[in-house]
Amino acid sequence: MTAVKALREAWGEILVEMAQTNPHILVLDGDLASSTRADIFADAFPDRFLQMGIAEQNMAGVAAGLATLGFVPFISTFAAFAANRDLDQVRVVIAQPRLHVIITGGYSGMLTGKTGKTHQDVSDMSVFRAMPYMTVVAPADAVELRQALQVMVSQPGPYYLRLTRDPAPIIFDEGYRFGLGRGVVLRKGTDVAILSTGVQTVRCLDACDELESQGISPYLLHLPTVKPLDVEAIVRAASETDAVVTAEDHTIIGGLGGAVAEALGEHRPTRMRRVGVKDVFGESAPNEPILAKYGLSARHVARAARELIGRES
Amino acid sequence: MTINPTRLHELEDMARRVRRHILTTVHAAGGGHVGGPLSATDMLVALYFHILNIDPTNPQWEDRDRFILSKGHSCIALYAVMAERGYFPVSELITFDGIDSRLQGHPDMARLPGLDMSTGSLGQGLSPGVGMALGARLRNKPFTTYVMLGDGECQEGQVWEAAFVAARYRLGNLVAILDLNRLQQYGWQEPGGMRPPLDDPRRQWEAFGWQVSVVDGHDITSFVEALSTARQESDRPAIVIAHTVKGKGISFMEGDYSWHARVPTDVELARALAELELREVQP
Numbered sequence: 065m066t067a068v069k070a071l072r073e074a075w076g077e078i079l080v081e082m083a084q085t086n087p088h089i090l091v092l093d094g095d096l097a098s099s100t101r102a103d104i105f106a107d108a109f110p111d112r113f114l115q116m117g118i119a120e121q122n123m124a125g126v127a128a129g130l131a132t133l134g135f136v137p138f139i140s141t142f143a144a145f146a147a148n149r150d151l152d153q154v155r156v157v158i159a160q161p162r163l164h165v166i167i168t169g170g171y172s173g174m175l176t177g178k179t180g181k182t183h184q185d186v187s188d189m190s191v192f193r194a195m196p197y198m199t200v201v202a203p204a205d206a207v208e209l210r211q212a213l214q215v216m217v218s219q220p221g222p223y224y225l226r227l228t229r230d231p232a233p234i235i236f237d238e239g240y241r242f243g244l245g246r247g248v249v250l251r252k253g254t255d256v257a258i259l260s261t262g263v264q265t266v267r268c269l270d271a272c273d274e275l276e277s278q279g280i281s282p283y284l285l286h287l288p289t290v291k292p293l294d295v296e297a298i299v300r301a302a303s304e305t306d307a308v309v310t311a312e313d314h315t316i317i318g319g320l321g322g323a324v325a326e327a328l329g330e331h332r333p334t335r336m337r338r339v340g341v342k343d344v345f346g347e348s349a350p351n352e353p354i355l356a357k358y359g360l361s362a363r364h365v366a367r368a369a370r371e372l373i374g375r376e377s
Numbered sequence: 378m379t380i381n382p383t384r385l386h387e388l389e390d391m392a393r394r395v396r397r398h399i400l401t402t403v404h405a406a407g408g409g410h411v412g413g414p415l416s417a418t419d420m421l422v423a424l425y426f427h428i429l430n431i432d433p434t435n436p437q438w439e440d441r442d443r444f445i446l447s448k449g450h451s452c453i454a455l456y457a458v459m460a461e462r463g464y465f466p467v468s469e470l471i472t473f474d475g476i477d478s479r480l481q482g483h484p485d486m487a488r489l490p491g492l493d494m495s496t497g498s499l500g501q502g503l504s505p506g507v508g509m510a511l512g513a514r515l516r517n518k519p520f521t522t523y524v525m526l527g528d529g530e531c532q533e534g535q536v537w538e539a540a541f542v543a544a545r546y547r548l549g550n551l552v553a554i555l556d557l558n559r560l561q562q563y564g565w566q567e568p569g570g571m572r573p574p575l576d577d578p579r580r581q582w583e584a585f586g587w588q589v590s591v592v593d594g595h596d597i598t599s600f601v602e603a604l605s606t607a608r609q610e611s612d613r614p615a616i617v618i619a620h621t622v623k624g625k626g627i628s629f630m631e632g633d634y635s636w637h638a639r640v641p642t643d644v645e646l647a648r649a650l651a652e653l654e655l656r657e658v659q660p
């Protein structure tokens with residue numbers, strides 16, 4: 065049985081641990097702590113948990129002000145609000161002066177616990193990737209998240225951290241080393257490369273199992289940061305297989321799929337398929353029907369891989 | 378924090394110098410704002426030469442008072458004041474709005490040491506001020522954070538998000554200054570400018586739990602007094618509502634919205650500078 069942990073819960077717990085030795089860490093909440101699990105931090109450090117109310121634009125500005133005093137503030141709200149409601153504030157007072165603020169988008173992607181399109185965000189990575197100076201981090205599991213947090217807290221600058229709501233299997237062991245702009249090869253096949261980010265990588269591992277059972281040899285590259293992007297690893301994956309499928313719980317425009325297409329277009333044109341949300345908003349429903357309807361499941365990834373290499377019957 | 382007559386005379390003199398810098402710099406750059414900077418000049422001079430606990434030779438000094446010009450488009454006035462105060466040479470003003478200049482069209486803290494926050498997108502400055510005041514409390518720092526707002530700017534909802542949180546956290550170390558000149562860029566241009574409820578900012582800010590005082594923003598003595606009173610209360614943020622005149626100091630610019638961001642012609646510049654000189658000889 066693999067261990068399972070929701071990224072939001074891991075985030076709250078890891079921050080509490082880190083805050084014990086790092087007095088600069090603060091958490092600002094947009095009245096969602098019980099969902100985002102910032103409440104774990106609030107319980108442990110009530111004085112370092114700042115309730116900003118339902119006012120995300122102000123929250124971004126307050127975080128900027130705190131950052132100028134040497135604090136490391138986490139802004140915590142849903143991805144849908146973090147990447148939309150406060151965007152001009154993030155641009156002007158966080159990104160432009162390169163302040164050390166970690167914008168934490170909980171409940172990213174389509175799987176937001178039956179809240180529907182207002183609370184789903186499928187363009188957060190595109191939006192923040194396009195914003196100068198912003199680093200975009202989407203960990204696959206709690207182990208990677210822990211390491212990513214250590215890097216983000218110790219290296220100043222503006223970050224967008226993409227988290228998800230539901231329990232997800234732990235896929236990395238404790239020996240794993242996260243690096244900004246460093247992809248990780250999880251399968252070393254030769255027929256087709258699957259490139260993914262965030263928790264979607266877990267579903268891609270299942271897709272690889274399916275492909276292998278059909279006699280297809282998949283390469284799997286996990287990219288925890290769409291910016292900076294590990295172009296070298298992407299080109300290597302393309303060179304090994306001559307066929308690249310990207311997969312993300314996010315729009316195929318401008319996020320991982322867009323970034324990979326741009327990189328390969330410039331450095332090694334390669335046939336491609338982008339698996340992700342196809343320029344539509346979502347709806348409220350349980351996870352499985354959502355993954356099935358919007359083409360995000362492991363089976364969709366596997367099918368796209370077979371189609372790309374002409375092995376779909 | 379009272380001001381004796383000699384000191385007052387010096388500050389008024391400085392304000393005239395700053396107004397000259399504003400006009401000549403915008404004229405030379407062929408761009409920039411004029412009306413809002415002139416409206417804020419006397420208050421900026423009072424702040425940087427009499428109120429703020431700052432050290433221009435050590436702009437990152439941790440315990441300095443913080444100042445945020447939320448109405449960032451008025452930055453040429455701030456640059457002129459900072460130059461006169463010794464943050465950088467007055468001769469650098471000529472680089473305003475030029476390529477690679479530290480004196481950007483809107484304040485850029487990543488370029489110019491001494492700027493405590495980048496601004497320019499209106500409505501945003503009070504929130505970082507709240508962050509600084511909260512941070513000062515968490516770090517046990519005695520400094521005060523000042524934020525200057527435009528009246529038009531207060532049409533932005535974010536200002537009120539920040540006003541709410543500042544009162545909720547009882548930020549007695551936060552002081553806002555409202556440059557109430559009743560005009561904005563285009564807005565409502567009739568004489569007297571805006572209409573209620575913005576005409577009654579006192580009631581608005583009081584309703585949000587702020588300590589409010591109302592002064593003439595061109596009367597340096599009462600402005601300074603209002604600020605020292607504002608700082609005395611320890612568990613409420615304070616706002617000094619300063620009645621001002623947009624384009625103040627130049628007769629043909631005063632109260633005319635069209636001077637918000639207009640570059641004076643050579644003739645207009647000469648007339649304006651002559652007016653400032655005239656004021657110098659008859660205080």
Ligand SMILES: Cc1ncc(C[n+]2csc(CCOP(=O)(O)OP(=O)(O)O)c2C)c(N)n1
Binds near residue numbers: 414497531558562
């Ligand atoms: C968010 C935003 N919207 C519009 C502008 C363009 N703009 C610059 S100054 C200004 C008017 C500001 O009026 P006010 O705050 O009253 O300042 P003042 O009259 O003192 O110049 C406008 C609309 C801006 N800078 N930011």
